[in-house]
Amino acid sequence: MTDHEHQSPASFWEARYRESGKAWSGRANAALVREAGGLAPGRALDLGSGEGGDALWLASRGWDVTAVDISPTALERGRAAADSAGFGDRVSWVEADLATWVPDNEFDLVSAHFLHSPVELPREAILRRAASAVAPSGVLLIVGHGAFPPWSTHRHEGPPLPEPDEVLARLELPMSEWTVLTSAMVDRDAVSPAGETVVMTDAVLTLRRTVSA
Ligand SMILES: C[S@@+](CC[C@H](N)C(=O)[O-])C[C@H]1O[C@@H](n2cnc3c(N)ncnc32)[C@H](O)[C@@H]1O
Numbered sequence: 001m002t003d004h005e006h007q008s009p010a011s012f013w014e015a016r017y018r019e020s021g022k023a024w025s026g027r028a029n030a031a032l033v034r035e036a037g038g039l040a041p042g043r044a045l046d047l048g049s050g051e052g053g054d055a056l057w058l059a060s061r062g063w064d065v066t067a068v069d070i071s072p073t074a075l076e077r078g079r080a081a082a083d084s085a086g087f088g089d090r091v092s093w094v095e096a097d098l099a100t101w102v103p104d105n106e107f108d109l110v111s112a113h114f115l116h117s118p119v120e121l122p123r124e125a126i127l128r129r130a131a132s133a134v135a136p137s138g139v140l141l142i143v144g145h146g147a148f149p150p151w152s153t154h155r156h157e158g159p160p161l162p163e164p165d166e167v168l169a170r171l172e173l174p175m176s177e178w179t180v181l182t183s184a185m186v187d188r189d190a191v192s193p194a195g196e197t198v199v200m201t202d203a204v205l206t207l208r209r210t211v212s213a
Pocket of ligand 1: 009013029047048049050051053068069070071074096097098099112113114115116117120121
């Protein structure tokens with residue numbers, strides 16, 4: 001067992017952001033751009049928003065975004081970026097543990113990108129709650145790693161990362177009320193922290209909630 005496995009999610013992730021300096025690129029994830037680029041803007045919820053690259057991109061396209069993360073440092077970086085880009089009034093930054101946080105609204109887009117953690121994270125319960133926060137006609141987008149990044153230093157024991165059909169099965173949704181828009185393993189180029197270009201595989205699941213009768 002590694003040291004961080006004893007840490008609480010809040011202290012692990014806050015230390016991760018504080019110690020690393022800016023951790024991510026600040027750009028939107030490729031799958032978000034591809035899957036949500038054609039959607040009419042409305043209310044969006046970004047779960048595990050990190051430093052806010054996705055939230056900022058959504059806000060720049062007219063979405064009103066609620067960005068939830070457990071790390072105040074990550075949220076503060078997102079807030080600063082959104083303010084300096086002039087979209088600060090379109091994003092609500094919420095510091096919360098998704099293990100217990102319950103959305104108090106419905107959203108036209110609920111997005112969860114790379115909601116993985118080497119410490120305690122009840123991902124399936126969080127994603128089920130996420131599904132219940134999707135408004136009629138709204139979209140649920142869940143993107144995970146198909147394989148852990150080659151530069152990841154965390155030990156990844158336990159079951160393999162789920163492919164999109166497994167993510168869907170674990171959501172236990174009434175499928176008469178949902179349409180699968182995308183369920184695919186998608187390769188993309190990424191740049192490692194050492195500056196090398198590598199191919200990463202994303203597990204992409206996009207669902208639309210059917211309008212209730
Ligand atoms: C791998 S990062 C992905 C960040 C961002 N979605 C992206 O694509 O760049 C996972 C994020 O989930 C957040 N997170 C992990 N556990 C959490 C929890 N229990 N509640 C809220 N956020 C959590 C972390 O702070 C981190 O920002």
